[in-house]
Amino acid sequence: MSIKVEHISKVYGKQYALDDVSMEIGSGEIVGFLGPNGAGKSTLMKILTTYIQPSSGEAWICGHHVVDAGMEVRKMVGYLPEHNPLYLEMYVREYLELVAGLHGLRNNKARIAEIIDRVGLEVEAHKRIGALSKGYRQRVGLAQALIHDPAVLILDEPTSGLDPNQLVDIRNVIKQLGKEKTVMLSTHIMQEVEAICDRVIIINKGRLVTDKGAKNLVSDKGEIQVLTVEFGSNVLTADLQQIEGVELVNHLQGNIFELNSAVGADIRKTIFDWAVAQGIPLLSQQVKKKNLEDVFKELTKSKK
Ligand code: ADP
Numbered sequence: 331m332s333i334k335v336e337h338i339s340k341v342y343g344k345q346y347a348l349d350d351v352s353m354e355i356g357s358g359e360i361v362g363f364l365g366p367n368g369a370g371k372s373t374l375m376k377i378l379t380t381y382i383q384p385s386s387g388e389a390w391i392c393g394h395h396v397v398d399a400g401m402e403v404r405k406m407v408g409y410l411p412e413h414n415p416l417y418l419e420m421y422v423r424e425y426l427e428l429v430a431g432l433h434g435l436r437n438n439k440a441r442i443a444e445i446i447d448r449v450g451l452e453v454e455a456h457k458r459i460g461a462l463s464k465g466y467r468q469r470v471g472l473a474q475a476l477i478h479d480p481a482v483l484i485l486d487e488p489t490s491g492l493d494p495n496q497l498v499d500i501r502n503v504i505k506q507l508g509k510e511k512t513v514m515l516s517t518h519i520m521q522e523v524e525a526i527c528d529r530v531i532i533i534n535k536g537r538l539v540t541d542k543g544a545k546n547l548v549s550d551k552g553e554i555q556v557l558t559v560e561f562g563s564n565v566l567t568a569d570l571q572q573i574e575g576v577e578l579v580n581h582l583q584g585n586i587f588e589l590n591s592a593v594g595a596d597i598r599k600t601i602f603d604w605a606v607a608q609g610i611p612l613l614s615q616q617v618k619k620k621n622l623e624d625v626f627k628e629l630t631k632s633k634k
Contacts, residue, residue, distance in 0.1 A: 331390070332357045332482050332512035333378065338387035340373050340536075347373040349536040350387070357481070360508035362523035363516040364626065365533035371516035372412055374533075375486050378514075379409040392481055405433075408475030412486040412516075416467055418460030422451060425459060426473055433478040445473045449503055465496025472503060483507060485515040489522060501525050520626045532626065555591040556618050558582070559601055562611025573597070573604050585613075 333355040340348040348370045355361050363371050376382045378389055380400040388395065394402040417425055423442060430438040446455045449469040454462055459470055468488060475483060488504060489497045504526055507513060517523060523530045532539040563585065570579045570587055575597040578590040591597045598615050605612040 331355070332359070332392055333514060334390045335374070335378070336388045338374065338377060338384045338389055340370070340377065340382070341385045346536045348377075348384070351533070351536070351538055352387075353531055353538065355512060355514060357512055358508075358510075359529055360505070360513040360515070360527050362527035362530045363514055363533065364518070364520065364523050364530050365516075365539075366518055368535075369518075369533045370536040371533060372486055373536075375409070375411075375484050375514070375516060378403075379407055379484055380404055381409075405478065406480055407482045407484055408478070408480040408511075410468075410471045410475045410483075410485040410488055412490070414467065414471040416459045416470060419458065421458055422446070422455045422462075422470055422473075425470065426477060429474040430477050435478060438477075441477065445476050448476065448507075449473045450499070463496065465492050465499060468492065468496070468500055469503065472500075472507075476507070480511070482512045483514070485513065487516055487518075489517070489519075555596060557589045557591065557597060557601065558614075558616040558618075559587050559589055560613040561585040561587075561605065562613050565610060569608075573600060575600050 331354050333353070335351055335353045338348055338351045339346060351370070351374060363374070365371050373382070377384050378391060378396060380396055380403050383397055388397075390396065391403045392406045394406060396403050417428075420428070423446075426442045426445065427438060430442060435441060446452055449472045451466065451469045451473060454466045454469075459467060462470065472485075472488070475485070485504065489500050492500060501522070504513060504515065508526070508528075515522075515526065565585055565587065567579045567581050567587070570576060570589060573589075575592050575595045576589050577592050580588040580590075582588055589597065589601065598617065601615060602612060
């Protein structure tokens with residue numbers, strides 16, 4: 331497991347920036363960490379990269395504990411912070427040499443050249459960072475995150491503030507990197523997840539809204555079926571969640587539930603068969619289609 335998070339909370343004063351968050355990210359996955367502003371994305375990323383400590387709970391990067399084995403964790407992880415603090419007066423290579431030095435890398439010219447090539451910085455590599463466009467500054471940020479060849483990349487809003495062309499370029503770089511590294515990237519943009527990620531983890535107000543099987547939320551088709559189902563007797567949300575093809579369950583009221591299907595699946599017959607097998611009367615099923623944007627809005631709208 332590349333990233334393992336168990337019951338992490340972070341409290342500022344009385345406010346929970348993270349509230350009992352658990353997740354696992356396997357090696358080689360590109361996972362989108364999606365949530366509105368203030369959801370807690372940066373806070374978790376800072377914990378995973380050892381910049382801050384959790385109030386409670388534990389986390390590991392490649393088996394190394396983020397609090398007890400911070401040095402090991404920093405070797406395994408490359409981090410692009412949201413407000414990437416670049417030294418604007420420095421030249422690109424000079425800056426990367428500085429970062430390589432901080433990682434204790436010696437004779438790093440070849441390594442720096444390789445990374446510059448990898449993130450597509452060659453044409454701008456002779457310039458001062460301050461003279462670069464935002465898109466190229468982000469490439470410098472990616473280069474510094476990659477310099478020590480970490481197994482895990484944690485990228486906090488890597489495309490924010492980029493124009494549409496720069497955005498496509500950076501997404502392509504990230505996709506390429508994802509072929510050999512585990513990538514966790516945060517974003518508040520649904521389309522970003524669709525464009526880059528294998529899986530999406532949605533967070534809202536410090537709590538995970540969905541993770542289990544959520545990769546099926548992401549698909550080229552982009553549409554899922556939302557079924558409003560009314561049963562004639564008591565049904566448990568947890569039981570509905572076990573049904574194959576059901577991705578998410580919202581309890582609306584009484585015995586009425588809203589079920590989100592996996593992308594492209596029609597779960598009406600499955601639900602019917604399940605109800606029959608359980609001996610539960612099925613009073614009605616109403617279907618509508620939703621795109622991922624709708625699902626995201628719904629999952630992150632105020633519930634508490
Ligand atoms: P996101 O990255 O999803 O936008 P953050 O992790 O930055 O969200 O913030 C989560 C919540 O924690 C927000 O309400 C934010 O105001 C609060 N927060 C973050 N850092 C601090 C801090 N150092 N002190 C107090 N509150 C903070």
